[in-house]
Amino acid sequence: MAGMRTDSMLGPGVREKVVAMDSLDVTMREPAETVEQSLWRRLRADAVRVAEEESGLAPFLYDAVLARGGFGPALAALLVRKLADRAMPEDRLAAVVRDAMEADPAIVEAAAADLAAILARDPAADGCLTPFLYFKGYHALQWHRVAHWLWRGGRHDLAHFLQSRVSEAFAVDIHPAVPVGRGVFIDHGTGVVIGETAVIGNDVSILQNVTLGGTGKEHGDRHPKVRDGVLLSAGAKVLGNITIGAHAKVGAGSVVLKDVPGCATVAGVPAKVVGWCRDEPAPALTMDQSLQQGDYSI
Numbered sequence: 001m002a003g004m005r006t007d008s009m010l011g012p013g014v015r016e017k018v019v020a021m022d023s024l025d026v027t028m029r030e031p032a033e034t035v036e037q038s039l040w041r042r043l044r045a046d047a048v049r050v051a052e053e054e055s056g057l058a059p060f061l062y063d064a065v066l067a068r069g070g071f072g073p074a075l076a077a078l079l080v081r082k083l084a085d086r087a088m089p090e091d092r093l094a095a096v097v098r099d100a101m102e103a104d105p106a107i108v109e110a111a112a113a114d115l116a117a118i119l120a121r122d123p124a125a126d127g128c129l130t131p132f133l134y135f136k137g138y139h140a141l142q143w144h145r146v147a148h149w150l151w152r153g154g155r156h157d158l159a160h161f162l163q164s165r166v167s168e169a170f171a172v173d174i175h176p177a178v179p180v181g182r183g184v185f186i187d188h189g190t191g192v193v194i195g196e197t198a199v200i201g202n203d204v205s206i207l208q209n210v211t212l213g214g215t216g217k218e219h220g221d222r223h224p225k226v227r228d229g230v231l232l233s234a235g236a237k238v239l240g241n242i243t244i245g246a247h248a249k250v251g252a253g254s255v256v257l258k259d260v261p262g263c264a265t266v267a268g269v270p271a272k273v274v275g276w277c278r279d280e281p282a283p284a285l286t287m288d289q290s291l292q293q294g295d296y297s298i
Helices: 014-026 035-053 055-066 071-083 090-103 106-121 129-134 136-152 156-170
Strands: 172-174 192-194 211-213 237-239 264-267 272-276
Touching (some): 035 055, 035 071, 071 090, 071 136, 090 106, 106 129, 106 136, 129 136, 136 156, 136 172, 156 172
Parallel strands (some): 172 192, 192 211
């Protein structure tokens, strides 16, 4: 790759080089870091540590993180590498991602919020670097944000192309028309399907094999609306133009066919209300999929 440093520059001195670069950045930072700035600093520190511990990964980590000028450029390069193929090589995909991020800075801001959500909710995330580089639910969601920008701009064919490639690469199928809030966590991602007229709010957690689908072949508004703070547990099927109220929990394997009130816990086939939340944080934040009576007032 053009501009790539030699392996000699990725050896024991890499920490000193990066620390020196970061010390220059300190004087340019705002007094209070943004989420994006904080994550970028942590990503670089994690990349330096792993490069020293696993020298074989050093060139990859340099290209993925340490050679990049910030969180947004690193994310763009990573996404392109994950999805490029012969039909859509890296240079073309890079142009699409660059245009989207430059036109709508909220894409990168939401991506930072999504990564912060993973760190807060997933015990398997032992630092910033692992989910950033390897969590396909995160990658699929960020590509969806680019595809949604294309969709809103009337570029439906390219948006559908990206939807198809994301589905092939990550086993996550989200229609590009779907608006998605910030701080959304798609855990594992495999088998997640979200239909065209669905809406997903802020701080939502979605586990594997969740479907937000329709109930037939009708046209128009036909998919669920998921409000803020909702937890959709593994294998949940939410079908039709219904609303899952804020801070609700849908139990694993449930089939939801009717509106769910805010703060309700529903479970079963078909799903019924089995409990109500108290004053604890939103279920999406606690990630507690259990239906224990001791946690809820039945």
